[in-house]
Amino acid sequence: MSDxxxxxxxxxxxxxxxxxxxTRQKYNDLLSQYKDSNPDSNATNDVLIAIGEKVxxxxxxxxxxxxxxxxxxxxxxxxxxxxxxxxAFMKDVFLSYDVPEDRAETCSEVLxxxxxxxxxxxxxxxxxxxxxDRIDKGILWPxxxxxxxxxxxxxxxxDGNLGLGLYVGPYCMDLAIKKAKKHGVGFVACxxxxxxxxxxxxxxxxxxxxxxxxxxxxxxxxxxxxxxVEPMMGTNPLCFGIPSSDDFPFVIDCATSVxxxxxxxxxxxxxxxxxxxxxxxxxxxxxTDTEGILRDMVLGTCSLTPVGGSGEDMGGYKGxxxxxxxxxxxxxxxxxxxxxxxxxxxxxxxxxxxxxxxxFFLAIDIEALCDVPTFKKNSGKFLQALRDSKKSPLGPxxxxxxxxKEHDCRTERFAQxxxxxxxxxxxxxxxxxxxxxxxxxxxxxxxxxx
Numbered sequence: 001m002s003d004x005x006x007x008x009x010x011x012x013x014x015x016x017x018x019x020x021x022x023t024r025q026k027y028n029d030l031l032s033q034y035k036d037s038n039p040d041s042n043a044t045n046d047v048l049i050a051i052g053e054k055v056x057x058x059x060x061x062x063x064x065x066x067x068x069x070x071x072x073x074x075x076x077x078x079x080x081x082x083x084x085x086x087x088a089f090m091k092d093v094f095l096s097y098d099v100p101e102d103r104a105e106t107c108s109e110v111l112x113x114x115x116x117x118x119x120x121x122x123x124x125x126x127x128x129x130x131x132x133d134r135i136d137k138g139i140l141w142p143x144x145x146x147x148x149x150x151x152x153x154x155x156x157x158x159d160g161n162l163g164l165g166l167y168v169g170p171y172c173m174d175l176a177i178k179k180a181k182k183h184g185v186g187f188v189a190c191x192x193x194x195x196x197x198x199x200x201x202x203x204x205x206x207x208x209x210x211x212x213x214x215x216x217x218x219x220x221x222x223x224x225x226x227x228x229v230e231p232m233m234g235t236n237p238l239c240f241g242i243p244s245s246d247d248f249p250f251v252i253d254c255a256t257s258v259x260x261x262x263x264x265x266x267x268x269x270x271x272x273x274x275x276x277x278x279x280x281x282x283x284x285x286x287x288t289d290t291e292g293i294l295r296d297m298v299l300g301t302c303s304l305t306p307v308g309g310s311g312e313d314m315g316g317y318k319g320x321x322x323x324x325x326x327x328x329x330x331x332x333x334x335x336x337x338x339x340x341x342x343x344x345x346x347x348x349x350x351x352x353x354x355x356x357x358x359x360f361f362l363a364i365d366i367e368a369l370c371d372v373p374t375f376k377k378n379s380g381k382f383l384q385a386l387r388d389s390k391k392s393p394l395g396p397x398x399x400x401x402x403x404x405k406e407h408d409c410r411t412e413r414f415a416q417x418x419x420x421x422x423x424x425x426x427x428x429x430x431x432x433x434x435x436x437x438x439x440x441x442x443x444x445x446x447x448x449x450x
Contacts (some may be wrong), residue, residue, distance in 0.1 A: 079426075079448040082418040087112040089429065089443065090127055096436040097135055097142040099164065107131075107166035110197040115419045118409030121262030122198045124421065125269070128428040130195050131164065132436075139344065139354040140164065140194050146171055149191075154183045157333065158190045162354055165196030165217075169359060173202040176363040177209045184368035190359040191334035195219070200253030200406070203241025206363045207249035210372045213241035214362040218330035220343045220355055223257045224303035226312060226320040229282050231303040232339055235260040236326035243366065245380030251403035256323035257304040264293055269424045279303065280310045300347065330358030421448060 091108035099107065115123030134140035144163030148156055156175055160168035172188045179186025196202075199215050206213025219234025235255035242250040259278040267274050273288040280286055281302040287293050296302040307319025331338050336358040340347070344355045366375045383401045391397055413419055421429070426448050433439040433446075 078422050080418050081421050081447050099142045103167040110166045110201050114198045116410045117406035121266045137352040139352050156188045160193035165194040168193045169196035173205045173361045176361040180363035180365040186363045188361045189333040191336045192356045199237040199239035200251045207241045207243045211363040215239050216326040217359045218327050221339050222304045223323050226317045233323045233327050236323045245376040248403050248407035256319050329360045334358045
């Protein structure tokens with residue numbers, strides 16, 4: 001078995017392995033031998049098998065029948081599905097893992113809100129690979145107690161105990177808001193959490209409560225420092241939410257890297273290259289081959305670049321600095337791990353390991369300083385001035401402010417009747433129905449099967 005594993009690793013390390021049909025077949029043949037000699041390995045507990053599926057097209061689930069191929073038009077089966085239906089499905093998936101009812105409701109709401117806003121990289125697309133698969137691997141727990149380790153009137157240190165970040169995050173921001181409403185400001189630091197979905201969800205909780213919100217999270221190492229090529233920091237979103245007189249709050253929710261892993265996974269689902277300048281490999285070369293990038297990110301041989309790019313010419317040191325701020329805020333209070341300790345994979349064996357993440361949440365009660373209507377009027381006036389300012393003759397003829405595009409997308413998607421579910425996500429839904437208890441009975445036929 002060790003010899004077969006060595007050959008598989010040699011293929012993965014090949015510079016153009018993902019592009020050669022002959023290499024794909026060789027990998028699949030070797031993978032079959034590997035699985036036969038190691039029957040306990042499967043797609044949920046061995047990175048070699050996961051790479052086989054994502055990069056080399058190997059089948060990893062013998063229980064789920066392969067859907068018939070439509071050679072004519074692969075996109076013809078993309079369908080629009082109602083948000084309520086999709087949220088209910090995601091909630092039922094969480095319930096099938098024995099997540100308590102209230103927490104399953106919260107988790108599904110965080111995910112569907114990403115799809116409502118058009119942040120497709122963090123909604124349904126995350127359900128199976130980020131949450132379900134990690135629960136199956138035993139590196140994330142469906143329900144754990146949330147412990148407050150230390151607390152004052154305005155602050156708290158929380159331990160998520162490696163439970164779902166999708167319910168840990170809302171708990172922490174709610175605690176920060178309650179403190180802010182009582183004392184003017186609330187700050188919560190969290191340790192031992194897991195992926196918490198879109199950061200914008202949490203600052204919107206604050207704006208809905210008449211507060212300014214601020215949050216961030218670290219993640220498995222993806223960003224290289226300026227002039228470096230080793231992944232050291234996560235994509236580390238830095239997110240603010242500010243109420244305004246518009247129909248939507250000002251919400252800036254973005255990674256401190258040029259791109260984030262979820263977006264690259266979406267490029268892979270769409271079959272398109274990664275924009276140049278977003279990824280750099282160990283040789284200092286900017287990469288665009290999406291499948292190869294995903295493979296090499298697992299191996300730790302390529303990195304995302306910080307906002308501004310890999311050097312200083314376009315201000316890459318600024319994105320590097322902001323990513324560092326988030327990492328510090330997510331580890332220094334918490335004495336939390338970073339870098340290789342939260343990469344999720346044992347590099348020596350390829351086996352998965354837990355990723356104990358840190359988050360922070362800040363809420364500032366507007367009423368402690370100014371009445372809310374006045375604050376909203378002031379912020380709305382400035383934001384409108386930005387939108388009304390002179391447009392570039394070479395641009396689209398419109399200026400947006402942060403949160404506006406997501407608001408527009410939300411409006412459009414509700415008008416069209418829901419969200420588009422592409423074939424790759426349909427397959428995920430089929431896999432979950434096949435393998436999770438109770439889903440076959442409740443969902444005998446999905447809308448895209450009609």
